[in-house]
Amino acid sequence: MESSAYITLKDVVFSRAGRRIFDGVTLDIPKGKITAIMGPSGTGKTTLLRLIGGQLRPDSGQVSVDGHNVPALKRKDLYRLREKMGMLFQSGALFTDLSVYENVAFPLRVHTKLPEDMIRDIVLMKLEAVGLRGARKLMPSELSGGMTRRVALARSIALDPELIMYDEPFAGQDPIAMGVLVKLIRDLNSSMGLTSVLVSHDVPESLSICHYACILADGKVIGEGTPEELRQHPSDRVQQFLNGQPDGPVPFHYPASDAAADFGVTGGAL
Amino acid sequence: MMDRIAALGRGGLDVISSFGRSGRFLVGVLAGIPRPATGFPLLLRQLYFVGVLSLAIVVVSGLFIGMVLGLQGYTILSDYGSEAAIGQMIALTLVRELGPVVTALLFAGRAGSALTAEIGLMKATEQLSSMEMMGVDPLRRVIAPRLWAGFIAMPVLAIIFSVVGIWGGMLVGVDWLGVFEGAFWGNMQSSVDFVDDVLNGVIKSVVFGFVCAWIAVYQGYDCVPTSAGISSATTKTVVYSSLAVLGLDFVLTAVMFGDF
Numbered sequence: 202m203e204s205s206a207y208i209t210l211k212d213v214v215f216s217r218a219g220r221r222i223f224d225g226v227t228l229d230i231p232k233g234k235i236t237a238i239m240g241p242s243g244t245g246k247t248t249l250l251r252l253i254g255g256q257l258r259p260d261s262g263q264v265s266v267d268g269h270n271v272p273a274l275k276r277k278d279l280y281r282l283r284e285k286m287g288m289l290f291q292s293g294a295l296f297t298d299l300s301v302y303e304n305v306a307f308p309l310r311v312h313t314k315l316p317e318d319m320i321r322d323i324v325l326m327k328l329e330a331v332g333l334r335g336a337r338k339l340m341p342s343e344l345s346g347g348m349t350r351r352v353a354l355a356r357s358i359a360l361d362p363e364l365i366m367y368d369e370p371f372a373g374q375d376p377i378a379m380g381v382l383v384k385l386i387r388d389l390n391s392s393m394g395l396t397s398v399l400v401s402h403d404v405p406e407s408l409s410i411c412h413y414a415c416i417l418a419d420g421k422v423i424g425e426g427t428p429e430e431l432r433q434h435p436s437d438r439v440q441q442f443l444n445g446q447p448d449g450p451v452p453f454h455y456p457a458s459d460a461a462a463d464f465g466v467t468g469g470a471l
Numbered sequence: 472m473m474d475r476i477a478a479l480g481r482g483g484l485d486v487i488s489s490f491g492r493s494g495r496f497l498v499g500v501l502a503g504i505p506r507p508a509t510g511f512p513l514l515l516r517q518l519y520f521v522g523v524l525s526l527a528i529v530v531v532s533g534l535f536i537g538m539v540l541g542l543q544g545y546t547i548l549s550d551y552g553s554e555a556a557i558g559q560m561i562a563l564t565l566v567r568e569l570g571p572v573v574t575a576l577l578f579a580g581r582a583g584s585a586l587t588a589e590i591g592l593m594k595a596t597e598q599l600s601s602m603e604m605m606g607v608d609p610l611r612r613v614i615a616p617r618l619w620a621g622f623i624a625m626p627v628l629a630i631i632f633s634v635v636g637i638w639g640g641m642l643v644g645v646d647w648l649g650v651f652e653g654a655f656w657g658n659m660q661s662s663v664d665f666v667d668d669v670l671n672g673v674i675k676s677v678v679f680g681f682v683c684a685w686i687a688v689y690q691g692y693d694c695v696p697t698s699a700g701i702s703s704a705t706t707k708t709v710v711y712s713s714l715a716v717l718g719l720d721f722v723l724t725a726v727m728f729g730d731f
Contacts (some may be wrong), residue, residue: 254604276608283606294601297592308605311509311612353601 207232207396213262222248224420235390235397237407240417246400250366255279287357287365293349295341302337305356327355347378364396371403383410404443493689499610513616521582522624528581533632537639545648555654559662561640566672570633572720575679579712583687586617587708590691591701618684625680626673671727683712
């Protein structure tokens, strides 16, 4: 990798409700690039973002963001670090009692003492960047799914963060909305020099915009590299995921007891 | 047999851990001193939702309970020829007991359940998480104003309930059943003590307000972020608040009015 690592995960182990989600994940996320984290549903992709954001603490291992060891930070320092982060949630997570304008203005009002006319200019600029300046008076309940995510994106870049994390930005989007989001993620990364972490299981869209990608499965990183390197990866599991094959190293059947016994056929031809 | 004992033990541990979590939650909420410039508008807004919007149900309930007290009191006291004491009976009943207790039960049903559902939905739709990721502590921004609003609004609502109830009792006792107005107010004035009755009633409502608001915001914050989880948390808010209010009322009454 050419760029230095902005985020480093080293031997991260994390369990929840008795289930081990990560079993020694080690990963470097380069500064100023788009990194895609992919993997089948339920492999802990969103959990990884929450570990990076300090909303969860690992059982062991190190999570470092911009040189700060996140799990070891005091509450105050963690909140200060988060001011440099933006996160786009899968649902958008807009505040339902605030208009589009007020949602985008929220972080500015909380973290800055800017005069109202300057806040207005910044909000309109951010909304213009996502193509929704004209929707500023709408309430979140009046927005489509794609618009909600674009407003959430405008809100997450309101404070000009250094890092932005996207949690399944393409899930449930129609092709046009997906195309808009792909363009926005690419443009924001290049124009603002952001470090972007993109969690998704939409392989073509993710690989089309990322500079670097990794695939998580069974609590580990099973493959990483540039999109081209991943496409040539020798692992059957990586190829099964990238090509969407229904059966392979990740079996089609959930582990089950003997079928003959389950169907009550003893000594039969099952 | 062992399974049942184990289940009982698990249930006990769950209850204890829930108490522990709610205590830590409360410390977290109270620890942060909000900035007046941002905290006061949020508090005012919540006072409106929690207090002002509860006024209708409190006033109507207070009126009818006062009127029922007037009717029942007159029926019983007139048997002894002492219907003039109806004002005293209504005032003491309302100020000492029914004002704080019924207002708290109404508060739990109207404002408490709404607080739990609102916070639970904010959790389910990741609004609380997004706030955290923006570097804003939801305990201070979302929870604290709601807790303080409940704490402040409850005593005011209880006082309004008692005042309206006394007025309702007067409507029935004096205007309808013909009790002498001078005796109604005079007996009330001579028998109701400001510190022993009024202030103790207000203290009760302060305690109930704090407990109801704490239960409501905690249940919302701690709920399982699903439809079923929010529904269950809302039910728990009403049930736990009602039980806590009735239980605490007995304890407070014993301490304040028990002549041991």
